Amino acid sequence: MNFFESILMGLIQGLTEFLPVSSSGHLAIFKQIFGMKDVGIAFDVLLHVGTLIAVFVAFYKDIWELIVNAAGIIADVCKNIVIWFKNFSKRKLLTEKKTKYIKVVSTPYRRFVMLILVTTIPTGIMGVVFNDVIENASKALIIPGICLLITGILLLIADNTPAGDKDETNVSYKNAFGIGVCQGFATLPGISRSGTTIVACLVSKIDKTFAVKYSFIMSIPVILGAAVLKIPDLTKESITGGDIAGYVTGMLVAAAVGYICIKTMLNVVRKKKFKFFAYYCFAVGFISIIAFFVK
Numbered sequence: 001m002n003f004f005e006s007i008l009m010g011l012i013q014g015l016t017e018f019l020p021v022s023s024s025g026h027l028a029i030f031k032q033i034f035g036m037k038d039v040g041i042a043f044d045v046l047l048h049v050g051t052l053i054a055v056f057v058a059f060y061k062d063i064w065e066l067i068v069n070a071a072g073i074i075a076d077v078c079k080n081i082v083i084w085f086k087n088f089s090k091r092k093l094l095t096e097k098k099t100k101y102i103k104v105v106s107t108p109y110r111r112f113v114m115l116i117l118v119t120t121i122p123t124g125i126m127g128v129v130f131n132d133v134i135e136n137a138s139k140a141l142i143i144p145g146i147c148l149l150i151t152g153i154l155l156l157i158a159d160n161t162p163a164g165d166k167d168e169t170n171v172s173y174k175n176a177f178g179i180g181v182c183q184g185f186a187t188l189p190g191i192s193r194s195g196t197t198i199v200a201c202l203v204s205k206i207d208k209t210f211a212v213k214y215s216f217i218m219s220i221p222v223i224l225g226a227a228v229l230k231i232p233d234l235t236k237e238s239i240t241g242g243d244i245a246g247y248v249t250g251m252l253v254a255a256a257v258g259y260i261c262i263k264t265m266l267n268v269v270r271k272k273k274f275k276f277f278a279y280y281c282f283a284v285g286f287i288s289i290i291a292f293f294v295k
Contacts, residue, residue: 003246010250013047014054014257018216018265020155020195020277025148028138028189029288043247045227050254052223055216058262062213069109076104112168119180120221126184127226138189145288147190152281154199155274164205175204183222193219198269208269216262
């Protein structure tokens with residue numbers, strides 16, 4: 001892959017990861033139509049690192065609070081385990097007062113941590129179980145094409161969904177699990193992860209601004225997990241000095257463009273302008289299906 005292709009792939013990744021048009025679908029279509037060879041595992045990982053950088057920069061305050069509160073949850077769980085052992089040792093001493101347990105999920109950010117955890121569980125399970133299906137789905141243009149049509153329909157649903165008012169304080173864990181299942185289906189090329197999860201949030205009556213934040217922050221463990229799973233395969237890949245320069249450039253392009261797209265999505269959701277992305281998905285989806293049959 002040459003330097004221009006690295007920049008182009010970074011641009012596609014940054015644009016389509018956060019805009020509701022499916023990054024995996026566009027990358028699969030791009031490689032099929034233009035006959036590009038496999039971009040390589042290292043470059044694929046770095047492209048996703050670039051999108052992670054964009055999320056961290058856009059929501060650094062929230063992410064820092066989540067990290068601090070996640071550490072607090074772990075600390076309090078450990079303290080409660082110690083309390084349980086103490087209380088267990090006192091079980092025969094009926095006169096001795098037992099120690100009260102610490103309330104673990106005691107702040108909005110701690111609840112946000114738990115929501116992300118609940119969301120990630122079904123996504124992770126589906127990603128592992130259907131890994132081979134996902135890998136093969138991008139090899140034929142018809143699959144991303146059909147999935148893009150589905151994404152377009154979902155986006156039209158989003159535009160016609162009444163605004164909700166739920167946030168991290170009152171979103172149910174049942175809602176979080178359902179959103180995680182939707183995110184699991186979005187691993188198919190052509191099903192937009194951001195579009196699907198934001199639509200799932202809006203249908204669950206979640207506040208529009210929180211829906212965007214929730215959607216993008218919940219992508220962090222998913223993207224990290226996918227990258228970690230690919231690390232063992234990196235040893236099989238030979239990378240030159242020229243490749244590294246191109247890979248890093250692609251990563252930085254993905255990060256910069258991704259950040260701009262995150263800010264764009266905040267306005268799109270507030271003003272309910274998903275229909276324009278829906279029409280785009282319909283157009284690209286139909287073109288992909290036609291190309292599959294005439295190729």
